[in-house]
Amino acid sequence: MTEELPAGVAELIARSNRLGSDATVTNYGGGNTSAKVTQVNPATGTETELLYVKGSGGDLGTLKATGLAVLERDRLLGLDAVYRGVEHEDEMVGLFPFCSFGTGGATPSIDTPMHGLVDFDHVDHLHPDSVIALACAADGEELVQKIWGGTVGWVPWKRPGWELGKAMRELSAQPGVIGAVLGGHGLTAWGETSDEVEARSLQIIRQAQEYLDAQSVAEPFGPVVAGHEALDPAARRARAAELFPHLRGIASADRRQVGHFTDSDVVLDFLSREKLPQLVALGTSCPDHFLRTKVRPLLLDTAVDAPIDEVAARLAELHAEYRTEYQAYYDRHATPESPAIRGADPAIVLVPGVGMFSFGADKQTARVAGEFYVNAINVMRGAEGVSRYAPVSEADKFDVEYWQLEEDKLKRRPAPKALAGRIALVTGGASGIGLATVQVLAEHGANVIIADVNADGAEKVAEELGGPDKAVAVAINVTDFDQVKAGIAAGVVAFGGIDLIVNNAGITRAGSVTDTTLEDWDLQYSIMPRGSFLVTKAAEAALKAQGLGGDIINICSKNSVFAGPNNIAYSSAKAAQAHMVRLLAAELGEYGVRVNGINPDGVVRGSGIFSGGWGASRAKTYGVAEEDLGKYYAQRTVLKEEVLPEHIALAVLALTNGTLPITTGLLVPVDSGVPQAFMR
Template identity: 65%
Template sequence: MTNPAAADLIARSNRLGADPKNTNYAGGNTSAKGTETDPVTGEPVELLWVKGSGGDLGTLQEKGLAVLRLDRMRSLVNVYPGLDREDEMVAAFDYCLHGKGGAAPSIDTAMHGLVDAAHVDHLHPDSGIAIATAADGEELTAKIFGDKVVWVPWRRPGFQLGLDIAAIKEKNPQAIGCILGGHGITAWGDTSEESERNSLWIIDTAAAYIAENGKAEPFGAVRAGFEALPEAERHAKAAALAATIRGLASTDKPMVGHYTDSDVVLDFLASSNAPALAELGTSCPDHFLRTKVKPMLLDLPADASVEDSIARLKELHEAYRADYQAYYDAHATDESPAIRGADPLIVLVPGVGMFSYGANKQTARVAGEFYVNAINVMRGAESLSTYTPISDAEKFRIEYWALEEAKLQRMPKPKTHQGRIAFVTGAASGIGKAIATRLAAEGACVVVADLDLEKAQAAAAELGGADVAIGVAANVADADGVQAAIDATLLAFGGIDLVVNNAGLSLSKPLLETTEKDWDLQHDVMAKGSFLVSKAAAKALIEQGLGGDVVYISSKNSVFAGPNNIAYSATKADQAHQVRLLAVELGEHGVRVNGINPDGVVRGSGIFAAGWGANRAATYGVKEEDLGQFYANRTILKREVVPENVADAVYVLTGPELSRTTGLHIPVDSGVAQAFLR
């Protein structure tokens, strides 16, 4: 049973974390102190419950808490070796833990344990950080809050900061919290309700003061020509730039992207002070750990051509990498971790918006959210004073902190397809849905493309939220529709890596009953459709410069002459040869093109359910419900082929094991001798 103090802590944390005005995603930490019976001695023991490393307040659960014996944690003061060795104290927290399980204690544990209050909140609200990063933040703190809130000069989070805040609280019994220079706020209370109330009072009081006393144009006047483009125009330009920018941002390692065109971002980019402020970078550690120390800003007006914008972005990227390398070289010591990559995580394009990047979609999206927080902070600081973030030297000490490196090393090994963006046609059912499901399970971001938008969205929802998959409408026989679907992919995930041409249909008829309309329909969807999808995707794949995969779900009918099947088999043969042709043409760009030849995939198939199954059953003289077993019985292995078998083949073809394979057709038919490749 959850201890009442811990239960109150979780409820308070969830409320505070649910409102972005209070803190950013996974930012800040909260704690509570209480008593439990020690199961070893049977005596009461005072405990500290504190949000563990890497957790999120809004979704915090009991398993996300670290639980420490308060007497042992406070005894660490007696062995504290001083500021130069304070990092050693984090390992010492492990010797203070109580019970089994729980999260790893974070660097802020000392603050929560040493401050003499039953409940403590450390948060990163935009309004509070605005005061914390103002050039005259100490004076503003006194003016805004009186003696209820105390200014604490910047100090890197750690044991010493915990000692400092504990001493400040002891010397200022009237205080309810403090502003941490360059960083955030901390508040406390004797009860959970009081701590929450004090936190919200600091946040709301700071926000109200900024609103009532701030400048009308904190970012300066609007730059002529840098205003936001009309929505349709900026989305079109964003899609046209997305692949190039993602390729640049993935120079050191593959990244997934996220696009934001909120008013906050567009207004900032249109302002005269945006270039200078962007160059100063972010201040709160949570911000720059997610966004890098500063963004890359395109210095062209909104109506610059796509071609000019791409050329300039490439120049700026080269300069950004050199600048980041210089930043690393200037501050690194022999003990510093190796440079983690010199590419920007935030790319700003005036009139268009912001592109943010991360190892997966959630990380990319959150990075963008953090930069929006940074814009809000800069606005607040510039409204009242001058935005003055912590120095690059201090940023480096945190970005390349041994403790931060250890946290990164604890992260789970990525799945085979993490960071890859897959576009699967005909993916709302059958083989396509099985492929989308398998790729998502292996870490890919998936676009479920289907003629039926509602079914596509429903299938995507089954795979997870928008950080995992989206559904789009795609009539693969329509060039404009295909391009719109690819553009939606670029805007949703920043690029594209893996294309599966799976959309199909079939009409089982002998030659004399096959109409011109039948022929055109099947060739439009499969032969022409695959061509249109491959063409639109190849443009983005080439622009990215990251290689990629194109997979055609063809059929054993592409090589086997089955009865009463002229239109379907002919278009499958067309697809099969597209594989060979595109493997040759796209190979120089690192794009591999392969095919899969299934046979008789009855279970879950939209094609078979739509009449093809009944026709094939009549052709072979069997009952429709026995068709799957009929196909299995005629194979060498005597085993039915199901959609998941085809999905397995796509997984293998697009995974790391077959990285040198292109132009291949893999039979997934349980062995049909007549369809053996020769």
């Protein structure tokens, strides 16, 4: 691929980004676009027609040149001579790389024939809600004819591949036909220029929506069911925080998942309506939808205000039924050549009155799964408004979900990082040790809840780590139990639960017995041992409800075992924090929760505590200049190395990344070797 893109390719990328920026036009990662351009082949000096098409796994909204596959079109068309029929069309994908131009760019997708076999220079394949509503209507073909009178064709359901490409070639050759509705699937349009195909795509989408708006019955989902009305926003969020760990537990029976909560008006209205159970049972609509959402959601049928123990018991029953049904679905359609079952847990859980809970291997996947189900709701509303919702058959869904080509795509994904799927909360996470810790945890795949009294600082860190798909900030003063509970609830709603707690918030007021005021004593005890207790207590219910185990790390101090001078309140508070490690390890072990502690030496560089006056105080105690305090601490150690925030962060990582899976009740010195603090 050349550095300077041909004009047609630059137009293709710009068009793709525009189309992909609107979720009602196409979903994240869904659809594909293409352009055919003529370039000189440097190997032959002759002009060659090239097909630039979005590659496998790419996203239109963020598409760049590196996401395009590039093929020589004459060689792609030549594959028609070796095509052996629909029973063998999957083998064609393995031949696409032999049609590559130069390095070939991205991996060609299964939709490549839909673009390459059509003679128009520009092709769009999209998944707009309004068009899929017609594609999934019981009388979709008649509706398409009624709306467009033959200028937009109809193609009955075909799995993507060479056969669908041939159907597009035949339709596009008919005079006056500008595109096609693909039964159970979506929209394909074509044009001579990039502007023309984009205009045609948007025209078809707009006209489909106008028809639905004009012809739909008043209540496509039926009347509101008493008791299914949405709770007020604050009550919804509180109930979501209470339910989410239980739901995450069932969604993670096969493999750990991260969650996303959606309580938009579209979702809440759907969940309140009479037709909800039968529409949920029919499952999602087009292939892009059910690949993300599984063939159907799990619907919780308890009262919106039912006691949580009653809900948990009912969830266990519904989960068992769901797994049994999913296994039966797999067994009904699997052949000896089918990929192994990938897990039988729901990806979408619907709770009337509260909202939708979606799950995935990471936050983005969970969020996108929820977005796809919102698209499915829109499709169901459109279809039910003018006809009857009739998605593709269960067998056809299985053929896509357990398609070997989809399995191959999954295998190309990079291996998950050590903390992938883990949700971590770090107190004092906006600076010093806490900041280094959230950075290391996020780098190794965890979603991070940054808890700090400095709300602006925590927000800044969350943005730097990648925003809501990676990290969220919560304002917490760990001495205030209401703030602690609210902050943890907000973190649970953001990611679905909590797996890893780092009790790092701290403060110090140096002084002898004589110098230490009662206020200084109470402040240090309220932030460190009491704060660690409050955070752990507030998170306990979520840790237990998930059934996934977990980690609690107390950032203690070498002072918890070393009786240094003029530091009675801080050192004894840290000793209480350290002994809490042992007590919690013994208490929470039956739930698979490991509890460990870290005893750092004084961390001067990057420390909010030391820069707030503590450094000057300790320097005066030891008779050194404040700027030399870190060096002083280092020289009294065995290794003569200064302790830095990242050293403590790496110790947190070692205790939580699976390296020490059965270690609990341990206090780890991270102090460069202070002999007086050696554990004994």
